[in-house]
Amino acid sequence: MENNFYYTKNYGILNFESVNMLKKRTTLKDIAEKLGISVATVSRALKDHPEISQRIKDHVALLVESMHYRPNSFAVHLKNQHSNMIGVIIPKIVHFHSSTILSGIIAKAQELNYQVLICESGKDAESERINTTALINTGIDGLLVSLSNNNFSEDFFGELHAEGFPMVFFDKVPTTISSHKVLTNDYTGAFLATEHLIKNNYQKIAHFKGQKGARNTQPRFNGYLAALEKYKLHYEPKFVIECEKCTEEEGFNVTMATMQQDERPDALFCVNDEMAIGALSALRKLNIEVPSQVGVVGFSDLTAGKYITPSLTTIAQSGIEIGHKAAELLIKEIHNKLKNDNVFQQHIIEPILIIRDSSSR
Amino acid sequence: MENNFYYTKNYGILNFESVNMLKKRTTLKDIAEKLGISVATVSRALKDHPEISQRIKDHVALLVESMHYRPNSFAVHLKNQHSNMIGVIIPKIVHFHSSTILSGIIAKAQELNYQVLICESGKDAESERINTTALINTGIDGLLVSLSNNNFSEDFFGELHAEGFPMVFFDKVPTTISSHKVLTNDYTGAFLATEHLIKNNYQKIAHFKGQKGARNTQPRFNGYLAALEKYKLHYEPKFVIECEKCTEEEGFNVTMATMQQDERPDALFCVNDEMAIGALSALRKLNIEVPSQVGVVGFSDLTAGKYITPSLTTIAQSGIEIGHKAAELLIKEIHNKLKNDNVFQQHIIEPILIIRDSSSR
């Protein structure tokens, strides 16, 4: 008796068995005994099986109500081999765009009768692996993944995907895995932003480019280039600054440096709103007026951009839509697992331009 | 054969059985057969049971690795009668404070080996009930609840709590249920805010009070009153405006109205940052300078408040801490269910004053 709990190393010294002594949940057996019929009949009555008489169905329905019967989902799942739960791995929840996507996922999942398990991975590949394993161990039917900016986990997710586990990547999607993906069109977003600046008569448009590893750096850069080309503006490499952390602070610093050169740009297209906000305060400090002297556009529509002075022109992505689509695709994938036709969908959500004060002169 | 799927009304016409034909997951039985031993022995070997020889443990460990064995959590849960999952009901995810709390919950849960299921209830009592039922049906061990502002669901949650289901309320907590609660101290928050205004030499401090139904209206109002009293300022009822939706728009409107009266306040303590932001734009429109002529303080530290001009003094609540505490309490409660001593804890997280430009002269 001394060490009866050798096996509980995962849960500490607990005794869950005792919990049941407080209150046993009603089971099919309880109802069956009360009615003097078999468990099978009760089960079928509940499912409106055609070979069960209406009389019994009525009696069962009554007892289900009065005894507060709730099917034991573990038993059901064990029998049916699926759980109606999906998992979500996301780097950071506390972020307007992320939480909006989450909200979209949850709404769609609820609509389709699925529950959502959420893990936050941080920027850490190790954490991505641990969380994924934990989620799969709890028995999810499929997984939604937004990757962190490190590249170390792509192989891991690639293997999982290759094994046939239903997955959909969203927002930050992998480049090396051929799979379902839902993401915003960074290219057109950047194009719209740059085009907007050009149409407002800015000529020398700088681009604060994202980190080398980051997944939206290149498409946004390409969109920027495409706009320059379309309107026959000269592409000036020294106006493209590759950033490292893309924080507000770096936006400030980079702007300070860029604006104190001999030849300086008259507009800044920043890879995200954080940098744009930093840029705005640098410009304020340098007494450069926005938008008359210099125009600024960000990307992703942080709430703060609406309130800052001058308010920030930016690119808005519909997180709700991303969430909806991702959840919908995943659940479809779960249901279609058998006809594994290997045709993967890429849903590209088109972003829109939000014009505010920082860019229109 | 024609209508073989009469029972699938919840899932549509699906055939999950076929899924298994693609790939059967390794079970204890598979390992047992391969080694020519019993399932029980494999199970015990996995748990490092003392009565199993090291030789077998080694063999099992090898096969577990090579056959990619993962315990079927449904079977485990069914046997053990607990799932290591907790549920969260929250009115709105896309909100800085909410998502921060969520992040705290998820982090603590992960630390304690629990998974988190999240539902968004909106402002709707019906949705709260549906989501709760769904969560319980999927087999969570306990529930974290932040209530919406309607009062129709308190009874529902009260019953559930009375039945002995492990629950902890957080952030927006009920008044009529005696239970574990984790919340910020709205009273001291409001007191700090008002005191700060007083110390900065504002004399006629108005309060934009929250909705009548809202759960933090009264404590914040009380904190406001207490500060006035402590510093022997006259309480002027007409300077307390009861608001209805507490939006930015209402903040704007109420400020316009208040500031165009004969006797007008020289400071505004708003029940939340949204209203304070609305107030700031109204004051700007009225050409009333902040903070020299009028001081403004908000509540809850929205990100926008940092960037608006003038930047907004506010009260910050540690969402992470709320999340941590709530998850910790709930999981403790789950583990202690047997010694049901009916002693409920109230964790009051103390908020802090964030001083910015809108209030110091």
Added chain:
DNA sequence: ATCGTTTACGTAAACGATTACGGTGGAAAA
């Protein structure tokens, strides 16, 4: 050689729900 004691494993009954298959009783048909 006989009798405990260990050591090391197997047997089988759970957990709660599902469902193929096998009955039963009674009415209708022969």
Added chain:
DNA sequence: TTTTCCACCGTAATCGTTTACGTAAACGAT
């Protein structure tokens, strides 16, 4: 009266794990 046929329900196996209990072999002690 006997046969046939439904309508209706029960039996039992199954999903994958856990664990109380049983048991065989090995060992030392007498």
